[in-house]
Amino acid sequence: MQTELILPRPDDMHLHLRDGDMMRAVTPYSSRDFARAIIMPNLVPPVTTLEAATAYRDRILAAVPKGQDFRPMMTLYLTETTTPDEVAAAFASGIVKAVKLYPAGATTNSDSGVKDVRNVMHVLEKMSEIGMPLLVHGEVTSAEIDIFDREAVFIDRVLEPLRRALPDLRIVMEHVTTKDGVDYVRSADSGLAATLTTHHLVLNRNALLAGGIRPHYYCLPVLKRERHRLALRDAAVSGDARFFLGTDSAPHARSAKESPCGCAGMFTAINTMPILASVFEQEGQLDRLADFTSKHGAGFYGLEPTAARLRLVKRAEPLDWPAQIDAGGDEVTVFDPGFPVYWHVADQPGATEEQSHEDI
Template sequence: MSRLTIRQPDDWHLHLRDGSMLRSVLPSTSETFARAIVMPNLVPPVVTAKDAAAYKDRILAAIPEEHGFTPLMTLYLTEDTDADDLAHAYTSGLVTAVKLYPAGATTNSNSGVRNIENVIPVLERMAEIGMPLLVHGEVTTHEVDIFDREAVFIDTILDPLRRRIPSLRVVMEHITTKQGVDYAKSGDDNLAATITTHHLILNRNHLLVGGIRPDYYCLPIVKSEDHRLALREAATSGSPKFFLGTDSAPHTEANKICACGCAGIFTAINTMSCLAHVFAEEGALDKLEAFTSLNGPAFYGMAPNENTIDLVKSDDPIKFPRQIWSEDGPVTVFDPGFELFWKVEK
């Protein structure tokens, strides 16, 4: 197969940042994707409906005129979140979901939840109105190894929470382990999971063997090969439980490629080319549309996009830039470590 036509994809987990960085990175998404769930971990975070409305206005102002793109806004859950404000933001259509960051789990997460008991009333209200909870699923206690934090979170936080509030709709964001895959499969229709592009490609050898690769550092951190293979099986299975959330996360090169680099990989610009490569390797190009364009809308109760894109396989490798530029400084583009031959045509 050298040409594949699919519904226009959506990204169900995206970091756009703000200001000049927002203006620089947004076109890499809006050129290809019709919609994206926009993460709220700005500084300060997007906590209230007022915050979300203002951030949405800044995003809309940055979309190139020739691009049709809809940002799907989220709120950042804190232990002081106002349940009434949250419910109004959702029922009015302003926001699509709420994001749970365990405090200290990842970039700009210090305002996150330290004790899940303190947000139970808000979560119960969300369950009543059908509002999805998007979970960064890692514990942050120092005694738990960083490679085990997702599995421990599932056992000690997520599963008890779902048993306590079974009607709560939950997306396990950017799962990275076989345990995450298995738990998502075991759930009812109220549970789904996103998988990133880079976790389908990288394992911890890529990060650590032959020298540390800060451009491959992300949170949740990449895991061992058996976990990567479990993610590939899930993504390419066609199961409605799994859909694309790139977690594309730009940082300036000065903050990324350094001795204490920030977590996050900027994949928006070449995600579809990378995914076509992965799905072709797995003999599952016929399942790519479900993963990128159908399963996510179905979980969120939205119609799939009417427009289509073509993925065309070329004879010569496609060249992506090593960096894109922003006023804040250059942003490193994800290098999958192999040549890419699939390009997007609209």
């Protein structure tokens, strides 16, 4: 039985850190385990310019504890007033790695998003020309479309026509949640990839709805049927370089989750790597964990895997994490996968028992 795993320090290719007190509370959990992260821009107001992205990056870096090496890779929020020159200048700076397309109203702070992709085609054409990736929240928001069908309909109505119009545009389908999405990515010869989240690999919609509504399992895209979860797991452990980790860790104050109109998102950054080690072990594919967390995403963004290493060890006692963490006087509930996790993250290869952070 394998009890130790050393891999390049992983990348989180889809991360929400929020801002202010919340950002300062959650950033150390990502910077502890991850070397780099693609940072989502859906603040209020959204991050739409290089100037705003640079200032946000600086605030994130100021929240990284001393001695931790963490590189936030920024994105711009695509609006119908974004210009080609703005995205080109941001990409040329090296600070901004991609542009994020939120359909208006699709998720948290997406009201400034795109109502019709045809209104931003001039921007997407420039991105295709310069090789700048487009990250899509792949859901339609039409009221007549069932929330569980939003991803499949987005592929048919938006993504496939867009890829036909701009075949050289590099696209990431963020947080794919369905077999439809997995199959679509696998059908592409090039230019299309997908991030998969920790929570969608371990939960189906029963976790949200069976036996009572559980607001801390509410996310967007919403959890799906078991057959979709199994398709996601198959993609994650397959070794296919088109699939890589994007946690979509999305903290909210507990009061905002447990409310008449609860916010969508789960805080998974704190325990993602131990949970993923458990998932890959369950699938008999521990040797492919590094590909999923540390190599495939880096390859898509033209980066080398990190030289630093992360060490995971399996112990007899399960990992113990707090039910909540403090965030500026409020609480953020920590993601619970629903099963005991025996993999622990050690600070470095060869770390002693005392040096590990098994009690997060």
